[in-house]
Amino acid sequence: EGKKHVIFLQDTNALVINSVLPTLGVSIAKSFHMNSICIPRLAGEAAGAIARLEHKTDPEKSLVINVEYNQLDPLLRLKA
Numbered sequence: 001e002g003k004k005h006v007i008f009l010q011d012t013n014a015l016v017i018n019s020v021l022p023t024l025g026v027s028i029a030k031s032f033h034m035n036s037i038c039i040p041r042l043a044g045e046a047a048g049a050i051a052r053l054e055h056k057t058d059p060e061k062s063l064v065i066n067v068e069y070n071q072l073d074p075l076l077r078l079k080a
Contacts, residue, residue, distance in 0.1 A: 013039055048072065 005028070007020055019037055027035040038050045048068045055061035067075060 015039075044073075045069070051075075 005024060007024065009017070009020065016037070016039055023035060023037050026032075036050065041047050041049050046069045048066050049072055050064065051067045051072070053063045053065065053067075
């Protein structure tokens with residue numbers, strides 16, 4: 001269909017749209033297949049976060065994923 005790039009936007013912060021075009025430009029310049037951006041999160045804010053979840057015994061099973069806000073606080077409390 002002639003499309004070269006897709007942008008998936010999932011955010012409740014309207015200002016994040018200001019970072020879409022610069023991010024697309026960097027992605028094109030560096031030939032990225034995929035790129036993601038995130039904004040700072042305030043403690044207690046109802047917003048998910050990009051996090052690295054490390055597997056206890058196999059580092060190859062570690063993941064960098066979005067963790068939803070309702071799961072983030074309990075997850076961080078387990079590590080404390």
